Amino acid sequence: QALNNVSKSAVIGEEEVKQLLNEVSMALLAADVNIQIVRKLQISVKAEMAVADAGAGLNKRKMLQNAVFNSIKRILDPGVKPFIPIKGKTNVVMFVGLQGSGKTTSCTKYALYFQKKGYKVALVCADTFRAGAYDQLKQNAAKAKVRFYGSVSESDPVAIAREGVRDLKKEKYELIIVDTSGRHKQEAALFDEMKQVQEAVQPNDIVYVMSATDGQALHEQAAQFKAKVPVGSVIVTKLDCHAKGGGALSAVAATNSPIIFIGTGEHMGGLEHFKPDGF
Amino acid sequence: TQSTWELKDKLISKNVAVAVADDVCKSVQATLQSTKIGNFESLHTAIERSMIDALRRILRPKRDINILREVESARARRRPFSIVVCGVNGVGKSTSLAKLSYWLQQNGNTVLLAAGDTFRHGAVEQLEVHGRCLGVDVFQLGYGTDPSAVAQAAIQQAAKSKNDVVLIDTAGRMQDHESRMRALAKLIHDNQPDLVLFVGEALVGNNGVDQLRKFNQCLHDFTPVGLKSRGIDGIILTKFDTIDDKVGAAVSMTYELGQPIIFVGVGQTYQDLKVIEADVVVSALMQ
Ligand SMILES: Nc1nc2c(ncn2[C@@H]2O[C@H](COP(=O)(O)OP(=O)(O)OP(=O)(O)O)[C@@H](O)[C@H]2O)c(=O)[nH]1
Numbered sequence: 001q002a003l004n005n006v007s008k009s010a011v012i013g014e015e016e017v018k019q020l021l022n023e024v025s026m027a028l029l030a031a032d033v034n035i036q037i038v039r040k041l042q043i044s045v046k047a048e049m050a051v052a053d054a055g056a057g058l059n060k061r062k063m064l065q066n067a068v069f070n071s072i073k074r075i076l077d078p079g080v081k082p083f084i085p086i087k088g089k090t091n092v093v094m095f096v097g098l099q100g101s102g103k104t105t106s107c108t109k110y111a112l113y114f115q116k117k118g119y120k121v122a123l124v125c126a127d128t129f130r131a132g133a134y135d136q137l138k139q140n141a142a143k144a145k146v147r148f149y150g151s152v153s154e155s156d157p158v159a160i161a162r163e164g165v166r167d168l169k170k171e172k173y174e175l176i177i178v179d180t181s182g183r184h185k186q187e188a189a190l191f192d193e194m195k196q197v198q199e200a201v202q203p204n205d206i207v208y209v210m211s212a213t214d215g216q217a218l219h220e221q222a223a224q225f226k227a228k229v230p231v232g233s234v235i236v237t238k239l240d241c242h243a244k245g246g247g248a249l250s251a252v253a254a255t256n257s258p259i260i261f262i263g264t265g266e267h268m269g270g271l272e273h274f275k276p277d278g279f
Numbered sequence: 280t281q282s283t284w285e286l287k288d289k290l291i292s293k294n295v296a297v298a299v300a301d302d303v304c305k306s307v308q309a310t311l312q313s314t315k316i317g318n319f320e321s322l323h324t325a326i327e328r329s330m331i332d333a334l335r336r337i338l339r340p341k342r343d344i345n346i347l348r349e350v351e352s353a354r355a356r357r358r359p360f361s362i363v364v365c366g367v368n369g370v371g372k373s374t375s376l377a378k379l380s381y382w383l384q385q386n387g388n389t390v391l392l393a394a395g396d397t398f399r400h401g402a403v404e405q406l407e408v409h410g411r412c413l414g415v416d417v418f419q420l421g422y423g424t425d426p427s428a429v430a431q432a433a434i435q436q437a438a439k440s441k442n443d444v445v446l447i448d449t450a451g452r453m454q455d456h457e458s459r460m461r462a463l464a465k466l467i468h469d470n471q472p473d474l475v476l477f478v479g480e481a482l483v484g485n486n487g488v489d490q491l492r493k494f495n496q497c498l499h500d501f502t503p504v505g506l507k508s509r510g511i512d513g514i515i516l517t518k519f520d521t522i523d524d525k526v527g528a529a530v531s532m533t534y535e536l537g538q539p540i541i542f543v544g545v546g547q548t549y550q551d552l553k554v555i556e557a558d559v560v561v562s563a564l565m566q
C-alpha cells in the first residue's frame with residue numbers, strides 16, 4: 001500500500017530527481033514508514049541512481065521508481081525463511097507485542113488456519129494481566145473449536161505457560177500456541193516476564209504482532225522485543241482500515257523477520273497471506 | 280527555508296502526522312514573513328520560537344470541559360451524567376473507562392458501568408472484572424444485544440439506583456466500516472449522552488487523524504432529522520507511557536478536532552490517567 005502512494009506521486013512529478021525523491025519520501029512518511037528507514041532509503045536510491053546515470057538514455061522517472069521499489073522489497077524480504085510448523089511433531093509458537101496490537105485475535109486466527117490444514121492445535125492463555133483476557137481467548141477458542149488451556153486461579157503466566165505446554169505435549173498436540181499479555185519496552189518487569197515465559201516454553205517460533213496503524217514509535221519497540229526474545233515472524237493487523245501499514249517495514253527491519261500473515265478483520269476469517277509485491 | 284525543513288522532519292520523527300507537520304511549518308513561515316527579525320536574534324531562534332508558539336496554540340484547549348462540575352450540576356437536576364467512549368479496536372477504551380470510573384469515585388461520585396460492547400469476545404467479562412475491582416455495578420444484557428438498547432437501559436437503571444454517572448463502553452470499530460459507524464451514531468443519537476469521548480492511542484501514526492475525522496463526521500452525518508447535530512466532545516489519548524518523546528499524536532489529534540485532550544493514559548493501573556501538560560509535550564517535540 002505504501003508503494004501505491006509512491007508510484008502515484010512518482011508519476012505526477014516530471015521535474016528533478018531530487019524533487020521526486022522528496023515526494024516519494026513524504027508519501028512514505030505519510031504511510032508511517034520510520035523516518036530512519038526513509039533516510040537510508042534516500043541514500044541507497046541516490047546511490048543507485050548515480051550508478052544508473054552512467055548508462056544514460058533510460059527514463060529517469062522510471063529508474064527512480066524501480067530503485068525505490070527494489071529498496072523497499074529488499075527491506076521487506078529479510079532473507080529469512082518463515083517458520084512453518086512441522087506435522088507429527090510438537091511445535092510451540094508464542095505470540096508477543098504491544099498492548100492491544102491484536103495478539104489474542106491473531107493467535108486464534110493462526111490456530112484456525114493450521115487446524116484447517118489438519119494440524120492438532122491448542123491455545124494457551126498466558127495473559128493473567130489484562131482483565132477478561134482468559135474469557136476472551138476461551139470464547140475465541142470455542143468459536144474456532146480449538147482446544148483451550150487456561151487457569152482462573154493461577155496468577156503467574158510463566159507457570160501457566162509451562163504447565164499448559166507440558167500437558168498439551170503429553171496430549172500430543174502438534175501446534176501449541178501461547179498467547180501473552182501486551183507489554184512495552186519501558187516496563188522492564190513486563191519485558192523480563194516475556195523472557196521467562198520464553199525460557200519456560202522454549203518456543204519454536206515467536207510471532208511479533210503489530211498494528212498497521214502504528215506510527216514512528218513502533219520501530220524502537222519492535223527492536224527491543226527482538227533484543228529480548230528471538231522473534232522469528234511478524235503479523236500485521238488491522239489492515240482493514242485504510243492505514244498504509246508502512247510501519248510494517250520497520251517491524252521487518254527491526255526484527256529481521258518475515259511477515260507471515262496480515263489481519264484484515266475482527267472475525268476468525270480475517271487472516272491473509274502476505275504478498276510483498278502487492279504491498 | 281532549510282531550518283523549517285529540518286523542523287518539519289523533526290516533528291515527523293516525533294510522530295506528528297505529515298499533513299499536520301506541513302501545516303504547522305507553513306504557518307511558522309507565514310509568521311516569520313510578516314514579522315521583522317531583530318538583529319540580535321538569529322533566524323534559527325526566531326523559527327524555533329515561532330514553532331513553539333504554534334504548537335502551544337494547537338494544544339491549548341479552545342473549550343474547557345470540567346467533567347466534575349458538569350456531573351455536579353446533573354446531580355442537582357437529579358439525573359445521571361452519561362459518558363460514551365468510542366474509537367477503533369484495541370486503543371484502550373474499556374481500560375480508560377475503568378480509569379475514569381476510579382477518578383470519578385475518588386471525587387465522591389457513584390458510578391455504573393454499561394457493557395455496551397456486546398460484540399468482542401470477553402468484552403463483558405472484562406468490564407465485570409473492572410467492576411469487581413472498583414466496587415461498582417456493571418449493567419449488561421449479554422452478547423449480541425443492541426448496544427443502543429444497553430445504553431438506554433443502563434441510563435434508566437442509573438437513574439433508579441441514583442448513580443451519579445453512567446460510563447458506557449462501546450465496541451472498537453474501524454472508521455471506514457459504515458454499518459458499524461452507523462450503529463455508533465445511533466447509540467449516541469438515541470441516548471444523547473452528556474459527553475462523547477474519542478479514545479485514541481499515542482502510538483498511532485498518520486491514520487489517527489483519519490480516525491478522528493471520520494468518527495466525528497459520522498456522528499454529524501448520521502444525525503436523524505429533527506435532532507441537533509453533534510460530534511466528538513473530547514479526546515482521551517492512551518499509551519503515553521509507550522512512546523518516549525514521540526508525542527506527536529497529541530498535536531495531530533487536537534489540530535484535527537479542535538477539541539481538548541481531556542486525559543492521557545500513562546499505564547495500565549487505575550491511577551494512570553493524567554491531565555495533559557502542553558509544555559511537556561512541546562518541549563519533548565522540540566528536544
Ligand atoms: N478491524 C480489525 N480489528 C482487529 C484485527 N485484529 C485484532 N483486532 C481487534 O483489535 C482489538 C484488540 O485485539 P486483541 O487481540 O485483543 O489484542 P491483544 O494484542 O491481544 O491485546 P492485549 O492482550 O490487551 O495486549 C480487538 O477489538 C480485536 O477485535 C484486524 O485485523 N482488524
Ligand SMILES: Nc1nc2c(ncn2[C@@H]2O[C@H](COP(=O)(O)OP(=O)(O)OP(=O)(O)O)[C@@H](O)[C@H]2O)c(=O)[nH]1
Pocket residue numbers: 099100130182184367368369370371372373374375396399402449450451452517518519520521543544545546547551
Ligand atoms: N501501556 C498502556 N497500556 C494501556 C493503556 N490504556 C490501555 N492499555 C492496554 O491496551 C490494551 C487494550 O485495552 P482495552 O481497554 O481493552 O482496549 P479497547 O479499546 O477497549 O479494545 P477493544 O474493545 O477490543 O476495541 C490492554 O492491554 C490495556 O491494558 C495505557 O495508557 N498504557
Ligand SMILES: [Mg+2]
Pocket residue numbers: 103104105127130133179180181182
Ligand atoms: Mg490479548
Ligand SMILES: [Mg+2]
Pocket residue numbers: 372373374396402448449450451
Ligand atoms: Mg473494549
